[in-house]
Amino acid sequence: MYVQSDNSMQASLQGHNMIKKTSTILMAAAVSFAASGIISAAGFESDLDFVREQLRGNAGDARLVIPETPSEMAEPDGPPPGFENSRWWSVSFFGSGHKASTKAALKVINKSMFPDIAAAAGILKHGSNDESGHLNIEMNGGPVKEIWFGDTPFSQGGVIANYTQFKFEEAYARLGTVIHLTQDQAVPMHAANIHHGISDTFENAPSHVVKIRGRRDNGDLEPYEYYQVLQNETRSKLPGWTDPETGLPYWELPADAPSFGQDVTYGPWGHYGGKKNRDTYARRVSQDDFNGYGGSNNTEWFSLRPEIRLEQLSASGEVSVSVMESASKRLPPLVKDLSISPLPARGLEAAGYQLKFSVYDNRTPRVTFAMSVYRAGELVGDPIRGAATLFPPKDGTLMFSGSITSPWDGLVNFQPLQPGTYTLDLRVTDEDGNITPDLVNADSMPGNDTKLTVVIE
Known part of the structure; x- marks a missing residue:
C-alpha cells in the first residue's frame, strides 16, 4: 500500500x-549522482580540406555533444538557403543527414509510450551528429556495444554507466552516438568498408527527405544489435546496385571480407566498382548541364540511381526508431x-x-x-x-x-x-x-x- x-x-x-x-x-x-563556411563550386577542394579538419577534430575524441538547452529552439527549422538537400556528413551547416534521420524517426515515435525519448529529442539529435564514436576518422563504424555499456575509457561512460550514475543528459547524448554509428551502416561504403573521404559522391548527393516506410520491429533487439542488422542488410544489396551505363557495381567488398553476418568495420578495405577504384555513383554537373540531366538550380550532383540513396535514408531513419525504442525499454x-x-x-x-x-x-x-x-x-x-x-x-x-x-x-x-x-x-x-x-x-x-x-x- x-x-x-x-x-x-x-x-x-x-x-x-x-x-x-x-x-x-x-x-x-x-x-x-560547426563548421562554418559554404562549399562553393570554385573553392570546392579547399572547402573540403576545411571540413575534413573539422571532422578530424571530432573523430575518436569522445566529447559529448549536449545542447545547453535541449529543446526545439536549439534546432533550426532547416539548413541555410541553398542547402535544402543535406549531405550525409555531420557538419550541421550543410544539413546533416544524421540529424535528418533522427528527426524523422522522432516524429513517428509515440511520445506517450516513450516520454523520455520525446523529452531528450534535442539531445538525441545533437548526439546522433557526434563523430566521437569512431575510433579514428578513417573507420566506417565504431564499438556500439562498448558505447552502450560505457565501461571503457573510450566510451566516456556510454549510455548505461552514465545513466546509472544519474548523468541522464550524458547518457542520452551517448545513445545518440550509438544511433549515429548505426545509421552509418545504411551507407554502402560503410557496409563495404571502403576507405573514403567527404568527397564521396553518395554522401554528397542531394535529395534527401527521410521517409519512414514502416516500423521494422518493436525494439526487440538490444540497442547495439541493430548496427550489425543494418550492415548485413546494406551488404546484401551491394551486388544489385550497379551502374546502368557500365553494368559495374558501385561498391564492392574485398575478396577476403569477413563472412556475412560478421562486422566488416575492422576487416580489409573494400573498393569502388568503377575502373581503377573510381567512385561512379554520382557526378558533378555544371550550371549549363542542369536541364540536360534533369536537375535544378539547387542540384550539384546527379546520379542515375538516386533511389538507392533515398532507400538508404529511409533505412537509416527506420533503424533509428528501433534503436531509440529499444533503449528506452531497457533502461x-x-x-x-x-x-x-x-x-x-x-x-x-x-x-x-x-x-x-x-x-x-x-x-x-x-x-x-x-x-x-x-x-x-x-x-x-x-x-x-x-x-x-x-x-x-x-x-x-x-x-x-x-x-x-x-x-x-x-x-x-x-x-x-x-x-x-x-x-x-x-x-x-x-x-x-x-x-x-x-x-x-x-x-x-x-x-x-x-x-x-x-x-x-
Missing part, C-alpha cells in the same frame, strides 16, 4: 507485529540515497525501522520494489515487497521520480531477526521488467547503491 502526497510517497513493508521485539540497530550505510529503474533508521515504539506499535530512498525510471511511473535480507551471503526468508507510483518528469527533466518512506517492523516471514550483521538489498522493477542492476554497487558512486549493512543486537 502507498499514500502519495505532494512531495513524497509512503509505502508499507510490514511483516507481522504479533511478535514484539525491541532491537538496537547500528547502520553502516554509504549514502549518496532500468534506479535507487538513490537508500537509508534506514530506528523507529521507537508508539502505543501498541512495536519498535521498528524506517527505510527512505528515491526511485527514478525513464519510461514508466508504476514500479514495484523488493527488499531482500542476507546474512553471511545467504538469503533470509522471502523478500519484503511493496509498490509505488512515481511522479511524472518535471519540465526540462527526463525521469519519473519519487521519494519513498517505508516503515519496516524488522520481521521476515513473521519472524524477528536474530542478533547479528545483515545486508539489506533493495531492488526496483519497472513495468518493462527491468530491475535495478547490480553494477550500481560496484561503481565509485555510493549514492546509487541498493545495499546497506545493519547490525541487530
Whole structure:
C-alpha cells in the first residue's frame, strides 16, 4: 500500500507485529549522482580540406555533444538557403543527414509510450551528429556495444554507466552516438568498408527527405544489435546496385571480407566498382548541364540511381526508431540515497525501522520494489515487497521520480531477526521488467547503491 502526497510517497513493508521485539540497530550505510563556411563550386577542394579538419577534430575524441538547452529552439527549422538537400556528413551547416534521420524517426515515435525519448529529442539529435564514436576518422563504424555499456575509457561512460550514475543528459547524448554509428551502416561504403573521404559522391548527393516506410520491429533487439542488422542488410544489396551505363557495381567488398553476418568495420578495405577504384555513383554537373540531366538550380550532383540513396535514408531513419525504442525499454529503474533508521515504539506499535530512498525510471511511473535480507551471503526468508507510483518528469527533466518512506517492523516471514550483521538489498522493477542492476554497487558512486549493512543486537 502507498499514500502519495505532494512531495513524497509512503509505502508499507510490514511483516507481522504479533511478535514484539525491541532491537538496537547500528547502520553502516554509504549514502549518496560547426563548421562554418559554404562549399562553393570554385573553392570546392579547399572547402573540403576545411571540413575534413573539422571532422578530424571530432573523430575518436569522445566529447559529448549536449545542447545547453535541449529543446526545439536549439534546432533550426532547416539548413541555410541553398542547402535544402543535406549531405550525409555531420557538419550541421550543410544539413546533416544524421540529424535528418533522427528527426524523422522522432516524429513517428509515440511520445506517450516513450516520454523520455520525446523529452531528450534535442539531445538525441545533437548526439546522433557526434563523430566521437569512431575510433579514428578513417573507420566506417565504431564499438556500439562498448558505447552502450560505457565501461571503457573510450566510451566516456556510454549510455548505461552514465545513466546509472544519474548523468541522464550524458547518457542520452551517448545513445545518440550509438544511433549515429548505426545509421552509418545504411551507407554502402560503410557496409563495404571502403576507405573514403567527404568527397564521396553518395554522401554528397542531394535529395534527401527521410521517409519512414514502416516500423521494422518493436525494439526487440538490444540497442547495439541493430548496427550489425543494418550492415548485413546494406551488404546484401551491394551486388544489385550497379551502374546502368557500365553494368559495374558501385561498391564492392574485398575478396577476403569477413563472412556475412560478421562486422566488416575492422576487416580489409573494400573498393569502388568503377575502373581503377573510381567512385561512379554520382557526378558533378555544371550550371549549363542542369536541364540536360534533369536537375535544378539547387542540384550539384546527379546520379542515375538516386533511389538507392533515398532507400538508404529511409533505412537509416527506420533503424533509428528501433534503436531509440529499444533503449528506452531497457533502461532500468534506479535507487538513490537508500537509508534506514530506528523507529521507537508508539502505543501498541512495536519498535521498528524506517527505510527512505528515491526511485527514478525513464519510461514508466508504476514500479514495484523488493527488499531482500542476507546474512553471511545467504538469503533470509522471502523478500519484503511493496509498490509505488512515481511522479511524472518535471519540465526540462527526463525521469519519473519519487521519494519513498517505508516503515519496516524488522520481521521476515513473521519472524524477528536474530542478533547479528545483515545486508539489506533493495531492488526496483519497472513495468518493462527491468530491475535495478547490480553494477550500481560496484561503481565509485555510493549514492546509487541498493545495499546497506545493519547490525541487530
